[in-house]
Amino acid sequence: DTGVSQDPRHKITKRGQNVTFRCDPISEHNRLYWYRQTLGQGPEFLTYFQNEAQLEKSRLLSDRFSAERPKGSFSTLEIQRTEQGDSAMYLCASSAGTSGVRDEQFFGPGTRLTVL
Amino acid sequence: GIQVEQSPPDLILQEGANSTLRCNFSDSVNNLQWFHQNPWGQLINLFYIPSGTKQNGRLSATTVATERYSLLYISSSQTTDSGVYFCAVGGSGTYKYIFGTGTRLKVLA
Numbered sequence: 578d579t580g581v582s583q584d585p586r587h588k589i590t591k592r593g594q595n596v597t598f599r600c601d602p603i604s605e606h607n608r609l610y611w612y613r614q615t616l617g618q619g620p621e622f623l624t625y626f627q628n629e630a631q632l633e634k635s636r637l638l639s640d641r642f643s644a645e646r647p648k649g650s651f652s653t654l655e656i657q658r659t660e661q662g663d664s665a666m667y668l669c670a671s672s673a674g675t676s677g678v679r680d681e682q683f684f685g686p687g688t689r690l691t692v693l
Numbered sequence: 694g695i696q697v698e699q700s701p702p703d704l705i706l707q708e709g710a711n712s713t714l715r716c717n718f719s720d721s722v723n724n725l726q727w728f729h730q731n732p733w734g735q736l737i738n739l740f741y742i743p744s745g746t747k748q749n750g751r752l753s754a755t756t757v758a759t760e761r762y763s764l765l766y767i768s769s770s771q772t773t774d775s776g777v778y779f780c781a782v783g784g785s786g787t788y789k790y791i792f793g794t795g796t797r798l799k800v801l802a
Contacts, residue, residue, distance in 0.1 A: 608788060619779055619792030620736075633789060666734050672788070678723040679743065680788050682781075684736040 579603060581685035583669050589691045590659055597655045598688045602671030609652050610670040610682060611644055613637065620668055626652060627674060659692045666690075695720045695784045699793035706770050706800050714765040714796045716780030724783035724790070725756055727765050729776050736779070739765070770800045 582601045590596050602609045608627055612620035623642070624634045628649040638644075641659075646652040656663055666689050670682040696719040706712055716727075727739040740747050740754040742763065747754055751770075756763040767774055777797050781790040 610789065612790075614734075619781075619794050620790075622789040622791070625789060633787060635789075668734075668736065674788075678785070680724050680783065681726065681738070681741040682790060683738060684728070687734045689734070 581671050581683055583685040583688050587689050591693050594659055595657045597653055598667055599653050600669030601651045606671035607674035608672045611654050612668040614666040661692050664692045695791050697782055697791050697793040699780055699796050703797045708800055708802050710770050711768045714778055716763040718761050718782045722782040722784055725763055726781050727754055728779045731776055772800045772802050775800050
């Protein structure tokens with residue numbers, strides 16, 4: 578399978594704990610995106626990387642959230658001191674990033690986070 | 694920022710019926726995709742269609758960029774078409790997508 582992969586698929590944690598999610602993009606895709614989706618809503622943009630550079634962050638990404646893509650390949654999203662409001666599906670997407678402004682995104686299966 | 698509105702919000706069809714889903718957006722876009730979200734949450738790419746018309750089997754899509762809308766057509770619907778359909782758009786100066794609130798489709802056997 579050469580699609581976007583995410584790990585873990587499910588995470589249950591207690592309020593106040595730290596969690597880290599991993600995303601492996603499609604091979605050779607330059608751009609990597611993180612989105613968050615709560616029940617009944619469409620996904621909301623969190624941040625994106627062009628290679629290893631984090632180029633845009635949403636105001637949704639509070640100080641407790643940090644994302645990295647150290648070698649321009651996989652990415653991690655860490656949430657510190659989790660709160661019940663962080664419960665959501667966290668989606669990762671990647672795109673080739675080689676066709677100018679045109680940019681088709683491909684999504685992974687998501688990590689479903691439940692904060693108790 | 695760009696606003697994205699999808700209609701109808703909910704749709705119930707009998708198997709074999711046809712349907713049209715609409716996506717309106719408030720500003721010019723460089724990117725537009727239609728997705729189907731399955732019950733497990735996976736977003737499946739249907740069309741990348743910032744302009745023009747495309748067809749893939751029973752599905753087709755049309756985007757009229759100058760009038761700021763896109764349509765997704767589903768013909769001869771099947772129960773496996775059930776799920777949530779999202780339109781997502783990307784504006785100028787950014788690659789992030791703004792998603793609509795989706796159309797929840799249920800196809801009855």
